[in-house]
Amino acid sequence: MFTEIASREHAVPTRTPSRLLSLFEAMATPHPLDRYLELVDPMATVRDLRAEVVEVRRPTPGSVTLTLRPTRQWDGFRCGQFVRIGVVIDGVRHARCFSPAGSEHGAGIELTVKAHGGGLVSGYLYRHARVGLVVGLSQADGTFVLPRPRPSKVLLISGGSGITPVISMLRTLVDEGHRGDVTLLHYADRADAVPYLRELRALSDGRSNVNVVLAYTHSRGGDLAGRFCAEHLRAAAPWFAQAQTYLCGPPALMRSVRELFDERNLGDRLHTEEFSPVLAPTDADADGSVTFAASDVTARNVGTSLLEQAENSGLTPEYGCRMGICFTCTTVKTSGCTRNLRTGELDHDPDKPIQLCVNAAVGDVTLDL
Structure with a gap:
């Protein structure tokens, strides 16, 4: 409801006849009509999809959580998908992909962005995001999504900033009153590096079918300690062989989970999303x-x-x-x-x-x- 109402505040009326709109756009040449409208209000658009930052939080060192209010063109998203966010830095527009962290049934768009070393857009958003900032936005995309009907058993495995698409899945399942077993196994260096730490604990409290397991690789205090292994998997979700598993995290974690699932002939039950590419090294003998x-x-x-x-x-x-x-x-x-x-x-x-x-x-x- 919030998204729908808020978006209409800045929407060009949808009843404008297409011929009249085409006429206005032709008269606006050489620039699209939206280029002129944004001089008056950046959220007043005919065709461009944009979003306004309405809340900014910095939950962990080096990360920022943004709540966005999209314009009327927004079609919503499925938990696990990604969007492209565009910002202008030093006069040049740059776009990067981020996964919404909120439930697909929630209002607005919530993004948690980790400022990686050398990350131009992530660093800009971490340092400069403020309420009122307007960013470019794409429709949601990607196939890393929960199917319908929902699986009876769901295992979510994440590491670092890979938590965003899987917490979206967890929040969605909770909002839907899902009755099947759901476990989130998340890896982080330590407690203060876990976004949504308090909420994660709250989501599992009082819900017998929801289990959140935190594994800390460089400190004590987690439910598990060290890096991913078969013992961790059995402790977190002893029923993992009957589950559909969704994995997003750094390359080492992705590789370890894939190898274990392949060894047990469970590769068809593992669904993955990369946020760090694993590419071949540069060809030193390249020619042409x-x-x-x-x-x-x-x-x-x-x-x-x-x-x-x-x-x-x-x-x-x-x-x-x-x-x-x-x-x-x-x-x-x-x-x-x-x-x-x-x-x-x-x-x-x-x-x-x-x-x-x-x-x-x-x-x-x-x-x-």
């Missing part, structure tokens, strides 16, 4: 050149991702995640061979859309960029 045809730029192929090579050549292709999730950086490869940095797969097909962030050139490559 990369041609960005639309920009009339050619550079020597140095073996790094095509996104990095484009940026090093002075280009600014749009991207959101840098890890092959959001497809924002997809560009047509007109000729040449590329290698997928996650799988090692080679692609020789011409005139094919590829993701710049997870592909590297093998010899000469031409892109429509």
Whole structure:
């Protein structure tokens, strides 16, 4: 209700006839109509989806929790999905992907952002986010979601900032009055590095089917100590072999969980979301050149991702995640061979859309960029 009402305050009336709207947009040339409306009110949009920060909290060192009020174009999200947030830094718009942490039945959009070293957008939001800030917003996307009907047993495993999509799942299940077994196993260095610590404890109190297990890797005081292992899994969810498991965290945790599930032939019950890409190392023997045809730029192929090579050549292709999730950086490869940095797969097909962030050139490559 809050989202719907609040969004309408700044909405251009939806009854405006499409022909009249097209006329207004034609008269506004050379800029879209929204570029003029934002001079009056950044939340007054015809087509652009945006959101206003209505609450800011900093729950742990280096993280910030934002509550956003989206404009009327917002379609909502499914727990586990991600959105792209756009901010202008030094006159340049940058976008990154973040997973909403709130229940899919809640009001507004809640994001908890960890300011990573070198993270341009995350660092900006941590330092400068304030009530009234307006950010760009995309519709929710991603396939890391709970199915319907909900599984009878759900195991959620997370580490670090990977907690955001799984706490969204937990909050959603609680809001729905889910009666099946639900366990959240979360890994952190210590207690003060756990976002939502108090709420996590509260969610499990008084609910016999909800269990929150905190494992601290560098301190005492958690329910478990050390890194993920089979003993942790049995202690947290002895019924894990009958559950659907949802995993999001740093590469080491992801790898350990995958290996254990594969050893037990449970890989089909494990669903994962990466927030740190696991890419092949740079090819030191790379040769050839990369041609960005639309920009009339050619550079020597140095073996790094095509996104990095484009940026090093002075280009600014749009991207959101840098890890092959959001497809924002997809560009047509007109000729040449590329290698997928996650799988090692080679692609020789011409005139094919590829993701710049997870592909590297093998010899000469031409892109429509």
